Amino acid sequence: MRTVYAKWMTNWEQRLCFAATNRVVRPFEWGLEWTARWPVGPGSPPTDEESALEYLIQLNRDATAHSDEFFGYDAIPEFHLSDGVLRFRSRVHTPHAANNIVHAQYFPAKDHKKRAVIVLPHWNASRTQHSALAKGMAKLGLTAVRMSLPYHDSRLPAETHRADYAVSSNIARTIDATRQGIIDVRCVVDWLEQQGYERIGIVGTSLGSCYAYLAAAHDPRLKVNVFNHCSNYFADVVWTGLSTQHIKTALEGNISIEKLRQVWDCISPGNYIEKYAASPRKAKFIYSKYDTTFLPEFSKSIIQKIGNTGVDHKVVELPCGHYTMGETPFKFIDGYHIISHFKRHL
Numbered sequence: 001m002r003t004v005y006a007k008w009m010t011n012w013e014q015r016l017c018f019a020a021t022n023r024v025v026r027p028f029e030w031g032l033e034w035t036a037r038w039p040v041g042p043g044s045p046p047t048d049e050e051s052a053l054e055y056l057i058q059l060n061r062d063a064t065a066h067s068d069e070f071f072g073y074d075a076i077p078e079f080h081l082s083d084g085v086l087r088f089r090s091r092v093h094t095p096h097a098a099n100n101i102v103h104a105q106y107f108p109a110k111d112h113k114k115r116a117v118i119v120l121p122h123w124n125a126s127r128t129q130h131s132a133l134a135k136g137m138a139k140l141g142l143t144a145v146r147m148s149l150p151y152h153d154s155r156l157p158a159e160t161h162r163a164d165y166a167v168s169s170n171i172a173r174t175i176d177a178t179r180q181g182i183i184d185v186r187c188v189v190d191w192l193e194q195q196g197y198e199r200i201g202i203v204g205t206s207l208g209s210c211y212a213y214l215a216a217a218h219d220p221r222l223k224v225n226v227f228n229h230c231s232n233y234f235a236d237v238v239w240t241g242l243s244t245q246h247i248k249t250a251l252e253g254n255i256s257i258e259k260l261r262q263v264w265d266c267i268s269p270g271n272y273i274e275k276y277a278a279s280p281r282k283a284k285f286i287y288s289k290y291d292t293t294f295l296p297e298f299s300k301s302i303i304q305k306i307g308n309t310g311v312d313h314k315v316v317e318l319p320c321g322h323y324t325m326g327e328t329p330f331k332f333i334d335g336y337h338i339i340s341h342f343k344r345h346l
Helices: 004-017 049-065 131-139 171-194 207-218 234-240 242-251 257-263 269-277 296-309 330-345
Strands: 079-082 085-089 101-107 115-120 143-147 199-205 222-228 282-288 313-318
Touching (some): 101 171, 115 131, 115 207, 171 207, 199 330, 234 242, 282 296
Parallel strands (some): 199 222
Antiparallel strands (some): 085 101, 101 143
């Protein structure tokens, strides 16, 4: 039987989730044109719809097997820091000019002791969200860089009002956006090293947590990590999450959840457990008991798999939901767990 608290929390979650009224149900698309620039794959994309599914399944197998190449990049970009904002051209080119320029807010600590943390916001975060966390880190001696995710805030294409192109019913574009986010993060690490930072950590929330995990798994320089919400499969979160039901509406009837897992395998954290565990880590996994977007069983599953590898990690369960984690008092509790982890281990 659900407790009064659980019902109250779920109702609060729903109110916060559905406060947004600008969600758009976009058409289902395989998006094979997005695969043209990827460094792996089974050859030229098919021209018929019937072959698209099998092509993408095989491409995901190749990308997962050769993920160092898939999430790799050919050269360090030129960086420009002005008025506290780091900008550089993404190593992943897209048809959207605004999205091709990475924006990252820089919050230097006065006495940083060569320590820095990359902060990755949640899906559809505004430019100011998560800045308070970054500023708090800087005040406590940890330089922070708050990076805008692909198709978010300053990188938002003119024809969109939300970060729809980062996660959508366009299968290959969603993969491309994720790949771009991971490569952008790794370039920020390059810049921090150029500035003399020797110990670099990363924290991600929601979609940012997925990006943070994939980046850390493919970049051993990111040894201290905090993941706010986590899941084995990218597909499961989209299929079951309260905030992505408009995407599921477009997916249903075109692809099953089982096939969706396969075509998004290469961006699913659960497929890189061994790679993540191959380098020394100090990790913290934070999830919420009443999460209706990243269901708690998804978080518990990947945490158990991480635990089985022997990775040094801590787990925190907060008595709130996905959206309510950003509300008082839970945002302060969450912030404490995040910053204390980096203060202790970075």
